[in-house]
Amino acid sequence: MERTSLCVPIVILLMQCFPSLPVTVSTNKQKVEVHEFSDAVLSCIFRTERDQNPRIEWKKKGKDVSFVYFDGHFRGPFEERASIDGATVTLRKVTQEDAGEYRCEISAPFDSVNLGETNVTLRVLVPPNTPACEIPSAAVTGSAVQLRCRDQQSIPPATYAWYKDDQLMIPLRHANATYLINTQTGLLEFKAVAKEDSGRYSCRASNGVGKPTMCEGRHMTIEDVNVTAVVVAVVVICLVVLVCGCGGFLMHRNGFFTQGHRGRSFWISECHGAAHISSQNLNRTEDTSNVNYIPPPQEPQDFKHTQSFML
The missing domain is CATH 2.60.40.10 (Immunoglobulins)
Incomplete structure (x- = not known):
């Protein structure tokens, strides 16, 4: 009984000196840089307290979080070109669409702390194109x-x-x-x-x-700039504008545009007068023709008829 009573405190002391560790997750390289169309290794190392078969998940962050590895299978575009060893993932022939931030999650339901995670950033390097x-x-x-x-x-x-x-x-x-x-x-x-x-x-x-x-x-x-040609062109343009402006001013001052308007009115009134005179002349001609008109001779009437009429 004395030995048993002595062992219990020793076991409790050992448990306090060497506590069990909960699930822990880490990575060998948080930033991975690879050339386009080469393979990228995203490392994920974990250790559990008691759970020997934890759940492993990989997700890719973005506007929406998408699954990369879930329930023992790769998802989406990684289904045919990725492999896993432990919790470390290898992506083959990566492109710019694969670049981004990835998260490795380890779930150990039987551990005191049952969830751990680590992040890995993938950068895909692209050589310059023809600029x-x-x-x-x-x-x-x-x-x-x-x-x-x-x-x-x-x-x-x-x-x-x-x-x-x-x-x-x-x-x-x-x-x-x-x-x-x-x-x-x-x-x-x-x-x-x-x-x-x-x-x-x-x-x-x-x-x-x-x-x-x-x-x-x-x-x-x-x-080189042809200064002489530019100066000559400017002078010619200025002279043309000046002559046109002066000519227009003088024509307006001399009443050219007003006379033209009056001329058109005078021409219209003259046309109306000429038409009126022509109409009067036509009427006069018709009257004259009526005055000189001589009726055709009548045929002689029957003498007997006339005489009987008088009787």
Whole structure:
């Protein structure tokens, strides 16, 4: 009895010194970066208190949480191209649609703490595509000109370098620089172009993933302004406007536009008068014709008839 009474406190003391651990979940790598169309390993390591067969679930966060692995099977787009070892998942031939944040959940109903989770972020790296370049074909000396280069698909975002006649243009930082290059946005800006800025320009995009790419080069010509021709054209236009304005003013002042209106009224009244006179002349002609009218001779009447009438 004494030995038994001594063992109970010892067991209680050992349990207090070495408490049982609840379910714990962790990962070897919280941020995973892989190239597009390669395999991605999302690690999930767990340890349970008593439950030897916990439930394993993988979910992908987004606007809506979707299942990746549930009830012992992969779901959705991962059904045919993913595998699991313990709780670690391997996704094969990942694309940009697979990028995002994933969560590994371990449920152990028989543990004192029966749920644990860890998060893994997947980033899919994309090499630069051929950048879109905007290069004007011509410009006038002294004008401000901008050349643009952009690739919207590369991850991480690409940086840009400009070439003139296949020679790298070094970004200038001093105040008197004739051009400025923004390597982050791909903008090449000339404050005031000169004849020597004529040449063939191209742009290169790179982000450390895959090979850099370049857009097709395009020639930009800088032309001088013909000051004499511009001045002559302006003077001629001014003279034409002045002559037209003076001519219109003088014609209005001399009553040309008013006389024209009166002339039209006079012509209309004259036409009405002429029509009235013509009508009167026509009537007179008809009266004259009636006065000169001679009736045809009558045939002689029967003598006997007349005499009998008188009787």
